Amino acid sequence: xxxxxxxxxxxxxxxxxxxxxxxxxxxxxxxxxxxxxxxxxxxxxxxxxxxxxxxxxxxxxxxxxxxxxxxxxxxxxxxxxxxxxxxxxxxxxxxxxxxxxxxxxxxxxxxxxxxxxxxxxxxxxxxxxxxxxxxxxxxxxxxxxxxxxxxxxxxxxxxxxxxxxxxxxxxxxxxxxxxxxxxxxxxxxxxxxxxxxxxxxxxxxxxxxxxxxxxxxxxxxxxxxxxxxxxxxxxxxxxxxxxxxxxxxxxxxxxxxxxxxxxxxxxxxxxxxxxxxxxxxxxxxxxxxxxxxxxxxxxxxxxxxxxxxxxxxxxxxxxxxxxxxxxxxxxxxxxxxxxxxxxxxxxxxxxxxxxxxxxxxxxxxxxxxxxxxxxxxxxxxxxxxxxxxxxxxxxxxxxxxxxxxxxxxxxxxxxxx
Amino acid sequence: xxxxxxxxxxxxxxxxxxxxxxxxxxxxxxxxxxxxxxxxxxxxxxxxxxxxxxxxxxxxxxxxxxxxxxxxxxxxxxxxxxxxxxxxxxxxxxxxxxxxxxxxxxxxxxxxxxxxxxxxxxxxxxxxxxxxxxxxxxxxxxxxxxxxxxxxxxxxxxxxxxxxxxxxxxxxxxxxxxxxxxxxxxxxxxxxxxxxxxxxxxxxxxxxxxxxxxxxxxxxxxxxxxxxxxxxxxxxxxxxxxxxxxxxxxxxxxxxxxxxxxxxxxxxxxxxxxxxxxxxxxxxxxxxxxxxxxxxxxxxxxxxxxxxxxxxxxxxxxxxxxxxxxxxxxxxxxxxxxxxxxxxxxxxxxxxxxxxxxxxxxxxxxx
Numbered sequence: 001x002x003x004x005x006x007x008x009x010x011x012x013x014x015x016x017x018x019x020x021x022x023x024x025x026x027x028x029x030x031x032x033x034x035x036x037x038x039x040x041x042x043x044x045x046x047x048x049x050x051x052x053x054x055x056x057x058x059x060x061x062x063x064x065x066x067x068x069x070x071x072x073x074x075x076x077x078x079x080x081x082x083x084x085x086x087x088x089x090x091x092x093x094x095x096x097x098x099x100x101x102x103x104x105x106x107x108x109x110x111x112x113x114x115x116x117x118x119x120x121x122x123x124x125x126x127x128x129x130x131x132x133x134x135x136x137x138x139x140x141x142x143x144x145x146x147x148x149x150x151x152x153x154x155x156x157x158x159x160x161x162x163x164x165x166x167x168x169x170x171x172x173x174x175x176x177x178x179x180x181x182x183x184x185x186x187x188x189x190x191x192x193x194x195x196x197x198x199x200x201x202x203x204x205x206x207x208x209x210x211x212x213x214x215x216x217x218x219x220x221x222x223x224x225x226x227x228x229x230x231x232x233x234x235x236x237x238x239x240x241x242x243x244x245x246x247x248x249x250x251x252x253x254x255x256x257x258x259x260x261x262x263x264x265x266x267x268x269x270x271x272x273x274x275x276x277x278x279x280x281x282x283x284x285x286x287x288x289x290x291x292x293x294x295x296x297x298x299x300x301x302x303x304x305x306x307x308x309x310x311x312x313x314x315x316x317x318x319x320x321x322x323x324x325x326x327x328x329x330x331x332x333x334x335x336x337x338x339x340x341x342x343x344x345x346x347x348x349x350x351x352x353x354x355x356x357x358x359x360x361x362x363x364x365x366x367x368x369x370x371x372x373x374x375x376x377x378x379x380x381x382x383x384x385x386x387x388x389x390x391x392x393x394x395x396x397x398x399x400x401x402x403x404x405x406x407x408x409x410x411x412x413x414x415x416x417x
Numbered sequence: 418x419x420x421x422x423x424x425x426x427x428x429x430x431x432x433x434x435x436x437x438x439x440x441x442x443x444x445x446x447x448x449x450x451x452x453x454x455x456x457x458x459x460x461x462x463x464x465x466x467x468x469x470x471x472x473x474x475x476x477x478x479x480x481x482x483x484x485x486x487x488x489x490x491x492x493x494x495x496x497x498x499x500x501x502x503x504x505x506x507x508x509x510x511x512x513x514x515x516x517x518x519x520x521x522x523x524x525x526x527x528x529x530x531x532x533x534x535x536x537x538x539x540x541x542x543x544x545x546x547x548x549x550x551x552x553x554x555x556x557x558x559x560x561x562x563x564x565x566x567x568x569x570x571x572x573x574x575x576x577x578x579x580x581x582x583x584x585x586x587x588x589x590x591x592x593x594x595x596x597x598x599x600x601x602x603x604x605x606x607x608x609x610x611x612x613x614x615x616x617x618x619x620x621x622x623x624x625x626x627x628x629x630x631x632x633x634x635x636x637x638x639x640x641x642x643x644x645x646x647x648x649x650x651x652x653x654x655x656x657x658x659x660x661x662x663x664x665x666x667x668x669x670x671x672x673x674x675x676x677x678x679x680x681x682x683x684x685x686x687x688x689x690x691x692x693x694x695x696x697x698x699x700x701x702x703x704x705x706x707x708x709x710x711x712x713x714x715x716x717x718x719x720x721x722x723x724x725x726x727x728x729x730x731x732x733x734x735x736x737x738x739x740x741x742x743x744x745x746x747x748x749x750x751x752x753x754x755x756x757x758x759x760x761x762x763x764x765x766x767x768x769x770x771x772x773x774x775x776x777x778x779x780x781x782x783x784x
Contacts, residue, residue: 306565351783352780353590355589
């Protein structure tokens with residue numbers, strides 16, 4: 001059975017999203033820009049009217065306004081774009097159960113075996129395009145082929161609002177004449193290396209000996225060769241929650257640090273972010289790994305096994321302990337990172353631990369030494385878990401920065417009061 | 418070096434010292450067993466944490482020493498055809514192993530490279546019956562923590578005062594305590610033995626009535642000596658958790674029960690809890706004074722079982738991890754025990770009816 005794979009690519013996604021809720025942007029040059037007020041931001045997405053005036057993504061706002069003085073600038077609203085993207089993925093799911101998001105604004109959709117429903121792939125693409133236009137108010141381009149790579153290349157060929165078929169038998173006429181830097185997966189550096197050895201078009205790349213490419217780029221060289229020849233065995237796979245094997249975050253420090261204490265607040269922040277992400281995936285990790293990159297770029301990683309957790313406090317405490325043990329004294333560090341791994345499903349019925357109970361009771365500091373651990377003295381992990389769940393809910397509703405730890409506040413204004 | 422000994426004895430000694438042989442060491446000589454022949458023959462395995470020496474009777478026509486790869490040595494001796502083995506090493510560390518009509522020739526390593534097991538200076542010693550220590554180990558070792566973030570809990574806390582020896586292990590979710598009264602006064606000492614080393618001690622000990630073992634703790638190491646076998650382990654340093662304050666002194670509910678009946682019921686409940694999915698609890702309830710209901714309900718199915726008990730205090734309805742209960746119930750030798758509950762979030766303790774010989778504390782699962 002021949003595969004039918006579509007790549008649906010939203011055109012000028014951010015600004016199209018803005019246009020969908022603000023009709024006054026229709027037909028005039030407009031762009032979403034980092035910080036339009038300060039004139040120091042950069043263009044994140046320009047609409048086609050603006051592109052006609054030579055505006056490009058990543059241009060500074062100042063440059064853009066020089067090119068197009070009447071340009072309307074809109075502040076980015078990433079939450080809104082994420083919401084639109086989610087709607088898009090749901091909409092695509094109505095056409096086929098196999099949808100793989102490639103980025104916020106594009107996705108592959110596998111229509112193999114749907115011949116009985118849609119007479120031709122083009123007709124299916126037309127239906128999808130109309131539907132997206134009607135329900136999301138956003139234009140898109142669709143590429144059609146028998147594999148993911150060719151579908152992506154096809155979608156790039158006609159923008160905006162284009163439907164393009166690119167079947168393997170059309171490669172020689174449609175794909176090969178294109179310059180090599182137009183190929184999906186080839187960035188400017190790779191393109192420079194290829195042009196340096198005389199490979200200018202995708203056709204040149206397809207004719208090269210694969211050994212040459214694998215010598216130059218390793219395994220990805222072979223993939224380049226296959227792609228240039230229209231071969232891509234990758235299947236459209238749905239992202240699954242179970243794929244999460246580890247959650248790691250790291251920060252390159254603004255200034256080299258000389259001891260774990262200097263990065264304490266950074267570690268708290270990293271631990272909180274990791275914990276929140278783990279809770280979102282309903283996972284608990286039982287391995288904490290730290291990364292320390294020294295100013296000479298040498299890297300130390302260390303890990304320890306812990307009881308399954310998704311609590312920021314636990315992650316921070318273990319990470320901090322590891323850092324303290326393994327931080328080479330008198331060395332300056334440029335990057336620190338924490339990873340939570342070895343996931344298991346979150347346990348609803350939580351096993352109580354002795355560490356949940358009041359610390360002073362455990363250390364016998366009570367006047368009544370043999371005092372029973374009271375059920376109402378259950379401090380620690382249990383309360384923290386409820387606290388973290390509440391904070392998650394608040395962040396979910398009002399945004400990530402609405403609530404934070406006191407220790408993470410930059411100006412501790414509360415103390416001045 | 419040349420020795421002549423019994424294949425069976427040699428095999429026994431190899432399997433004892435092999436437990437301390439390093440498996441993935443950066444020091445190649447640690448993959449081997451050290452054989453030292455003088456008055457008798459001594460085999461040694463040592464992974465820099467735990468060292469085990471075992472003496473065997475042998476004829477020693479030629480004193481000397483050699484190191485042989487532990488796995489190969491064990492495999493060869495196991496497959497030998499007859500009961501008398503001759504082992505002979507030459508100058509270039511070549512080793513000949515001969516038995517009946519089988520003649521092996523293998524490469525050994527220099528004994529000079531083999532690290533020395535720390536000498537535990539004969540400090541105060543504790544002497545006890547092997548079968549007693551074997552039991553005490555069996556009855557506590559299951560609750561040793563494997564969580565590396567609290568190193569002191571990775572061992573069994575051992576203490577002696579007056580006439581009492583106590584062994585305690587805690588993994589954060591439960592506690593196992595075993596106490597034994599002696600007739601004579603004991604030296605006052607306390608230390609934490611790594612769980613792995615203590616498990617090996619348990620395997621070396623015999624269950625017969627008369628054999629004894631001597632225990633020599635020093636500041637950093639501890640030696641267990643049965644005469645034939647010596648085990649030296651590095652002690653875990655640090656302060657052990659104050660377990661006395663954890664053990665509840667009050668009881669909201671006390672039931673008297675046959676541990677065997679309870680174990681059987683919890684084992685049956687475990688049948689509907691799949692081994693991969695440990696999220697599901699076993700539920701213990703009392704409605705009536707004389708009935709304890711053990712139940713479990715999962716995607717696979719349900720179990721409900723009633724056990725006759727005698728119960729005092731308030732009614733209970735508590736969830737537990739069945740494994741924690743089973744581990745404790747398995748090592749209890751009594752016919753009847755008391756189980757004390759303290760509400761559905763408080764610790765539960767299994768203990769003897771009229772002594773303080775043991776206490777197994779288990780924390781519930783929060784609903």
